[in-house]
Amino acid sequence: MMNDVFKALSDPTRRKILDLLKEKDLTAGEISEHFNMSKPSISQHLKVLKGAQLVVDEKKGQYVFYSLNTTVFQDIINWAFEFYGKGGC
Amino acid sequence: MMNDVFKALSDPTRRKILDLLKEKDLTAGEISEHFNMSKPSISQHLKVLKGAQLVVDEKKGQYVFYSLNTTVFQDIINWAFEFYGKGGC
DNA sequence: TAGGTATTTAGTTATTTACTTAAAAATTAA
DNA sequence: TTAATTTTTAAGTAAATAACTAAATACCTA
Numbered sequence: 001m002m003n004d005v006f007k008a009l010s011d012p013t014r015r016k017i018l019d020l021l022k023e024k025d026l027t028a029g030e031i032s033e034h035f036n037m038s039k040p041s042i043s044q045h046l047k048v049l050k051g052a053q054l055v056v057d058e059k060k061g062q063y064v065f066y067s068l069n070t071t072v073f074q075d076i077i078n079w080a081f082e083f084y085g086k087g088g089c
Numbered sequence: 090m091m092n093d094v095f096k097a098l099s100d101p102t103r104r105k106i107l108d109l110l111k112e113k114d115l116t117a118g119e120i121s122e123h124f125n126m127s128k129p130s131i132s133q134h135l136k137v138l139k140g141a142q143l144v145v146d147e148k149k150g151q152y153v154f155y156s157l158n159t160t161v162f163q164d165i166i167n168w169a170f171e172f173y174g175k176g177g178c
Numbered sequence: 179t180a181g182g183t184a185t186t187t188a189g190t191t192a193t194t195t196a197c198t199t200a201a202a203a204a205t206t207a208a
Numbered sequence: 209t210t211a212a213t214t215t216t217t218a219a220g221t222a223a224a225t226a227a228c229t230a231a232a233t234a235c236c237t238a
Contacts, residue, residue: 003101010099011226012092022172028185041227043186062184062235073172076165083111084162100196117215130197132216151205151214180238187232194225202217208210 002079005072008052013037014045018054018068025067091168094161097141102126103134107143107157114156 008014017031032042046066049055056069097103106120121131135155138144145158 006098009095068172070173073169076169077173080162080165083157084159
């Protein structure tokens with residue numbers, strides 16, 4: 001579970017996708033416009049992000065909108081807190 | 090920089106090494122005892138963790154002690170906070 | 179229905195990664 | 209110095225990853 005998350009985060013293209021989604025929800029096509037990369041490659045990256053539950057997709061007509069799933073980011077924070085300091089925020 | 094960190098964290102063996110170091114500092118040999126894996130493999134994993142500055146090493150005689158570098162974990166928390174909620178703790 | 183757009187799936191290839199064993203380097207002690 | 213111990217480096221290999229193109233799927237509109 002956390003393995004899927006860190007594997008997903010280990011690729012710079014996928015982290016940049018997350019950065020884009022921080023601003024606003026985007027379709028697969030809009031996301032791909034930000035990269036010098038084929039649409040299928042971006043689609044695969046989105047699949048990995050979705051598998052890690054870092055993003056959620058929603059189909060609207062012929063478009064698929066992607067958005068962040070913030071709960072997993074909380075999991076990452078909790079994971080890192082165990083190393084940084086013994087509890088406390 | 091953050092790329093090295095997430096790449097380092099993407100492997101379960103390396104995350105388990107970090108878990109072990111959460112308890113106490115350990116030598117390379119002590120770490121390797123916790124795995125069904127050759128010492129050179131563990132040494133390579135330690136090199137990756139060190140490259141990401143997630144751990145620090147200190148030579149004491151013929152032993153090399155490894156310990157956590159907590160500052161990078163703070164960086165991870167800061168990174169994730171930007172997705173979770175706009176600031177605030 | 180037919181054609182167009184958006185997205186994903188399938189199949190292929192080059193690169194990277196994680197492991198192995200063997201050898202080297204560095205330290206300790208007889 | 210020689211031998212033993214700890215750790216890293218080097219070289220090789222199998223599996224995973226990330227990219228591509230081509231084809232399939234799904235939806236919309238004329």
